[in-house]
Amino acid sequence: MAVIKFDTPIQFIKGVGPKLGERFKDLGLFTVQDLLDWYPRAYEDRRAARSIASLKPDELVSLRAEVVNVKSFMLGRSRRKVYDLTVRDETGKIHCKFFRVPYKGYFERFQPLQKVRVIGKVTHYRGQIEFHHPDVQDDTPDLVVDDDVVIPIYPETEGLTNRQLRKLIGFVLDELKASSRELDPRAKGFVPMDRLPAWLKDKYELVDRFQALEKVHRPPKDATKDFTDLKSPYHRRLIFEEFFWLELWLASRKEGVAREPGLPFEKRTDMVTKLRASLPFELTGAQLRTFEEILKDLTGHTPPHPMHRLVQGDVGSGKTLVALMAALVAIENGYQATLMVPTEILAEQHFRTAEKLLSPLGVQVGLFTGSLKSSERAQAQSLLAQGAIQLAVGTHALIEDAVGFKNLGLVIIDEQHRFGVHQRARLKEKGVSPHFLVMTATPIPRTLAMTVYGDLDVSQIDELPKGRSPIQTRAGYESHRPKMIEFVRTHLNAGRQAYFVYPLVEESEKIDLKNAMTEFETLKKQFPEFELGLLHGRMKPDEKEHVMREFRDGRFQILVATTVIEVGVDVPNANVMVIEHAERFGLSQLHQLRGRVGRGSHKSFCLLMMGHAVSDEARTRLKVMEETTDGFVISERDLEIRGPGEFLGTRQSGLPGFKLANIVRDARILQESRDAALEVFRRDSRLSAAEHKWLRLQLLDKHGPASLAGIG
Ligand code: ADP
Ligand code: MG
Numbered sequence: 001m002a003v004i005k006f007d008t009p010i011q012f013i014k015g016v017g018p019k020l021g022e023r024f025k026d027l028g029l030f031t032v033q034d035l036l037d038w039y040p041r042a043y044e045d046r047r048a049a050r051s052i053a054s055l056k057p058d059e060l061v062s063l064r065a066e067v068v069n070v071k072s073f074m075l076g077r078s079r080r081k082v083y084d085l086t087v088r089d090e091t092g093k094i095h096c097k098f099f100r101v102p103y104k105g106y107f108e109r110f111q112p113l114q115k116v117r118v119i120g121k122v123t124h125y126r127g128q129i130e131f132h133h134p135d136v137q138d139d140t141p142d143l144v145v146d147d148d149v150v151i152p153i154y155p156e157t158e159g160l161t162n163r164q165l166r167k168l169i170g171f172v173l174d175e176l177k178a179s180s181r182e183l184d185p186r187a188k189g190f191v192p193m194d195r196l197p198a199w200l201k202d203k204y205e206l207v208d209r210f211q212a213l214e215k216v217h218r219p220p221k222d223a224t225k226d227f228t229d230l231k232s233p234y235h236r237r238l239i240f241e242e243f244f245w246l247e248l249w250l251a252s253r254k255e256g257v258a259r260e261p262g263l264p265f266e267k268r269t270d271m272v273t274k275l276r277a278s279l280p281f282e283l284t285g286a287q288l289r290t291f292e293e294i295l296k297d298l299t300g301h302t303p304p305h306p307m308h309r310l311v312q313g314d315v316g317s318g319k320t321l322v323a324l325m326a327a328l329v330a331i332e333n334g335y336q337a338t339l340m341v342p343t344e345i346l347a348e349q350h351f352r353t354a355e356k357l358l359s360p361l362g363v364q365v366g367l368f369t370g371s372l373k374s375s376e377r378a379q380a381q382s383l384l385a386q387g388a389i390q391l392a393v394g395t396h397a398l399i400e401d402a403v404g405f406k407n408l409g410l411v412i413i414d415e416q417h418r419f420g421v422h423q424r425a426r427l428k429e430k431g432v433s434p435h436f437l438v439m440t441a442t443p444i445p446r447t448l449a450m451t452v453y454g455d456l457d458v459s460q461i462d463e464l465p466k467g468r469s470p471i472q473t474r475a476g477y478e479s480h481r482p483k484m485i486e487f488v489r490t491h492l493n494a495g496r497q498a499y500f501v502y503p504l505v506e507e508s509e510k511i512d513l514k515n516a517m518t519e520f521e522t523l524k525k526q527f528p529e530f531e532l533g534l535l536h537g538r539m540k541p542d543e544k545e546h547v548m549r550e551f552r553d554g555r556f557q558i559l560v561a562t563t564v565i566e567v568g569v570d571v572p573n574a575n576v577m578v579i580e581h582a583e584r585f586g587l588s589q590l591h592q593l594r595g596r597v598g599r600g601s602h603k604s605f606c607l608l609m610m611g612h613a614v615s616d617e618a619r620t621r622l623k624v625m626e627e628t629t630d631g632f633v634i635s636e637r638d639l640e641i642r643g644p645g646e647f648l649g650t651r652q653s654g655l656p657g658f659k660l661a662n663i664v665r666d667a668r669i670l671q672e673s674r675d676a677a678l679e680v681f682r683r684d685s686r687l688s689a690a691e692h693k694w695l696r697l698q699l700l701d702k703h704g705p706a707s708l709a710g711i712g
Contacts (some may be wrong), residue, residue, distance in 0.1 A: 027160075043153060066085060070084070082097055137377050199691070294322070319439045320414070340412070
């Protein structure tokens, strides 16, 4: 049999064959290298078998138990099916809950009295402890293959048992060790399994990669708690590397951008000066600083290269104005600028703001949305192509093929997390190396920003305009409703306006949530002396815009809405936000919604109304909302509560999944890996040194030739 190498296909390993090989392929594992990178996600420590009665919340534990039964039921009224596997030992019972089925037939495996091992994190839920999505495995006698006491636990997979994986990986490790050829750098066709340069391993105190792999797959008998908590030096080495390859790639892109030829903007700021003079307020220090940073990107480099900057600023921090100032610099240099936003309401709003502020300066602004009439659209497109429209504000309608610019110099994307990578790229492609500015109000914890935005420069508007008092937030139950209604009434009587936000548009699926439509009628009766408007996602764009305009103009006092108002809407006179069924919303959404008030000089309030069945987690969320209005604090807490996977959701799918690394737990290592990646380029900006050969190769392997194009 051939010697096993790192690039040997798994199916050629002795005892595997095509059939089993297929199962590995389903997991995305093709080669020996892939197999070794399939890390255990926990360890079962048999030296300290646990009894159910001794479990405490938040512990990662393993225990042996027997199945009592498996049941499924609907969760609350949400129609989510939950599976509940109950197990017991001599000391007690515990529920293992599953909110999705790991794979087809998973629950059919379990019979009453069956012996199982359960490995998972103990969760505290409504006053009792249980497991959510633990690993549950047959505890058949042959599971114990040797006298190991600390057993690696691999992610649960269909058709591959933990034991099979342990045996196979153990075999591969032995073979690799025996075949000196693989580890001898003088051998022909040698590809090192350890691609990190020596200086980097020294500096960051990283152990040898093979040694790390051996240890994590074959825990030592005297493994410490650090080890089983995935905090050993061996784990650190592998975690570091997972982050490092991502950071190296991001750093290479940053390096590439720094070399790309850009547009020769001059430092022309007459229009900006005029704009500032026309404002009824002073810019905040943070707005000025951010603008200076942008100006430096646009005009301060010889030779010029494209700006690639993210502006992060909490809701209401005044990002729009900074964006318009940047646009003016482009326009004064004779280029066009464009501002893309995620919704029509927001596009309209930005268009109106831009027109109001920029048309006195002689700037022509155009609006591009999907609901333009075809004649309007044709006209706007032709004005844009001729260069008559200098600033194009719009939705993703801007990226349609028919939309062309004469000389696009600056691309601005607002609420950028709402757009996919490709949408952003397509807008950029409408110009030749245009400057690129993205803005977001969704505060992302620093650690996460490093992974998602590692190739961007970041400005933070970390200061709100003067005179804003913090929004006061209270969570309340149904019993508080009469008081809440009176509270709202007091503010309406004082001339203010209020929002009522509901999670659903229509009574669908018999869910008895209060919903915008029926509650609209109820509220009308409760506030007979006031006018109310309704806004929801099923309305046509022009209807929505009409309602928004009337609300902004004060034609009615209460806006009843679904979450369509979540992003960016700006009505300074509105100072009360009531969120119904607040427990149904995530933290960032609550924060965004709350940001619709507190935009003027009036003290503002956010009332979070809770339904009946409120989970501990939801209660924690609402408590966070009561305690702080700082978007960054909120996002950190959100990340803690939900964990990275959930936090990012599907929108941020640009982010790679990590196998072993966890951006919350391993934030320190992430920071180190980023430092290391930046240092690589400081030392050797083209990765041309011999010791960096394998870094180059790694970028090529993982991201293709394009990843090296920028750095030459
Ligand atoms: P966001 O950062 O959430 O996009 P906006 O750009 O919508 O915030 O600004 C929120 C409100 O604050 C707007 O009404 C805007 O005119 C106002 N604003 C912006 N900058 C200042 C400032 N320096 N002083 C006072 N008000 C400001
Ligand atoms: Mg905004």
